[in-house]
Amino acid sequence: MASDETLVRFLPDGPQPQPPVALAVFWSRSEHRAMITRWPRLTAVLGATWDACRQRTERYCVLVDNNGFRARQLPGNAGEFETLLAARGVAEPSEEDLLAYPDLRTVDVSAMTSWPPERNALCWCSSGAKYKRCCRPRGSAASE
Ligand SMILES: [Zn+2]
Numbered sequence: 001m002a003s004d005e006t007l008v009r010f011l012p013d014g015p016q017p018q019p020p021v022a023l024a025v026f027w028s029r030s031e032h033r034a035m036i037t038r039w040p041r042l043t044a045v046l047g048a049t050w051d052a053c054r055q056r057t058e059r060y061c062v063l064v065d066n067n068g069f070r071a072r073q074l075p076g077n078a079g080e081f082e083t084l085l086a087a088r089g090v091a092e093p094s095e096e097d098l099l100a101y102p103d104l105r106t107v108d109v110s111a112m113t114s115w116p117p118e119r120n121a122l123c124w125c126s127s128g129a130k131y132k133r134c135c136r137p138r139g140s141a142a143s144e
Contacts, residue, residue, distance in 0.1 A: 022064040023102045025076040026057045028126045034078035045095050054125040058135040061115045071115035
């Protein structure tokens with residue numbers, strides 16, 4: 001399993017906003033299923049279940065936030081990932097290929113979303129639930 005630190009991705013070029021941005025790819029339930037069905041080995045990185053996957057994404061965002069970065073999230077797309085791999089002649093992606101995914105994309109800044117959402121806003125994971133009832137870490141506010 002990759003350590004959280006290895007998942008840190010930075011915007012590659014240009015002046016950095018302050019604080020610097022760390023990109024986090026999140027996988028919707030259907031895209032996560034598509035990924036691990038197509039490449040079962042990626043369960044080691046993505047988690048075997050969608051719940052595990054989104055928990056990892058939330059932990060990663062907390063980690064980068066605690067380290068002075070501003071987390072920005074981008075939706076992952078299995079079909080796009082496969083296309084990017086095919087262009088590089090890769091059929092069976094390694095963990096490194098997956099980690100490189102944000103760098104291979106033409107990053108559309110408008111597709112990025114800020115993290116964390118407001119407590120009462122819809123969760124970033126596309127569950128349809130409020131963030132405070134979904135991926136927001138339990139115990140992160142004493143008043144709940
Ligand atoms: Zn969620």
